[in-house]
Amino acid sequence: MKNLSREIVKRIENISRPVKIMHVCGSHEHTIMQHGIRSLLPKEVEIVAGPGCPVCCVPAREVEECLYLARQGVTIATFGDMLRVPGVTGSLMDAKAEGADVRIVYGVNNAVEIAEKIDNEVVFMAAGFETTAPTTAAEIVSEPPENLSFLSCHRMIPPALKFLIESGEVNLNALIEPGHVSTIIGTEPYNLFSEKYNIPQVVAGFNPLDVLMSVYMILKQFKDGKAEVQNEYKRAVREEGNVKAQELLEEVFYVTSREWRGFPTIPDSVYEIKDEFSQFNAREKFDIEVEEVQDVVKGCICGPILRGIARPEQCKLFRKECNPMNPVGACMVSKEGTCNIAYRYGSM
Structure with a gap:
């Protein structure tokens, strides 16, 4: 593996050029930092991290929605990472310390199990990108317990990328696309960015060789005068993605516009539960009303x-x-x- 890594780095050096590459995946950033990949690359090849953490992207207003429910006596089921994400009036960890019934789950199926065992109303805070949204959809169509509803905080990666490209704020030249998300949506949704904005892209896996190879493939596109979507992660990602999962998403959710943490409203970037499943939509069931709030935490960037x-x-x-x-x-x-x-x- 070391020899192969050296060979890829050497090839990168041979065709290096000034470029800013953005990835949008926490697992990619983890690999890059853990293995010191930025230190292996020529200084002119810059990799920046975008909004690749689904928990981080949940805005304060949606945390406040959950806090409102928790303080009304509703049982909240959520992933452990969500507990300390700040709202404006605190976090779910704070609400739990105040006596609210906030429970950590490892998946939506655990929320179903909780609802089956208790008489109280249960709300699952459904955070995640296209990777986890199908699991929420699958439970909704499976007729979950009547006392269970869902607060959809699911977000979509391609609209966020479109927003970043068009804003010009990042001045990015290329994209490493997320492997996990791409197993669901495939590679087609990224085509626009190459066709309209002339941006080379590579869908990449998560080990160090995957990341290094994706950088090389991007630089090779620049060298060859190309801008297209290439799939380095062919062992897991198909061009069409997971069609069954896409059908579930289309059946249960409609796409709407909403803010992300650190972003204004991003058009057509959020999954919300359709009216025909409104009995499972916590926003409808509890008529949640939370004022527009700012995500600004003093000193935090x-x-x-x-x-x-x-x-x-x-x-x-x-x-x-x-x-x-x-x-x-x-x-x-x-x-x-x-x-x-x-x-x-x-x-x-």
Whole structure:
């Protein structure tokens, strides 16, 4: 593996050019930092992390929706990473400390099990990108218990990329596309970015060789005067994606516009539950009304980090007031968060 890595790095050096490559996957950032991949690349080849952590992207308003329910006595089931994501009036961890019934689950099926065992209303906070949204959809169409409903916080990667490209804020030249998301949606949704914006793209797997090879494939496209979507992760990703999962998503959700943490409203970027399944939509069932709130935490630069225009090391709170034991911003909470990864693996 070392010899192959050296060979790929050598090939990268031979065709190197100034380029800014964005990835949108916490697992990619983890691989890059853990294995010091940025230090292996020529300085002119820059890899920046975008909004690749689904927990980090949940805005304060949606945390406040869950806090409202928790404080009304509703049982909240959510992933462990969500507990410390900040809202405005606190986090779900704070609500739990105040006596609210907030339970950690490892999947939506665990939320179903909880609802089957208790008489109380249960709401599953359904966070995640296209990778996990089909599991939520599958439970909704399977007629879950009447006391279970879902707060959809599911988000879509391609609209966020389109927003970033068109904003010009990042000035990115190429994209490493997320392997997990692509197993569901395939490669077709990315074609627009190459065809309209002349951006080379590679769908990549998650080991160091995958990432290095994706960088080489991008540079090779520049060398050959191409801009297309290439699939380095063919062992898991098909061009058409997972058609059955896509059908589930289309059956249960409609696509709407909503803000992301660190972003304004991104058009057509969020999955919401269709009217025919409204009995399972917590927003409809409980008529939740939460005022528009800002995600700004004083001194925290999670927004610019999620948009790929800043690194954790540029934050004055990083490694000081903000650390994994005391996360001030959302990017420090999850192990897929850029700040959490940078804390654990240094500034390579």
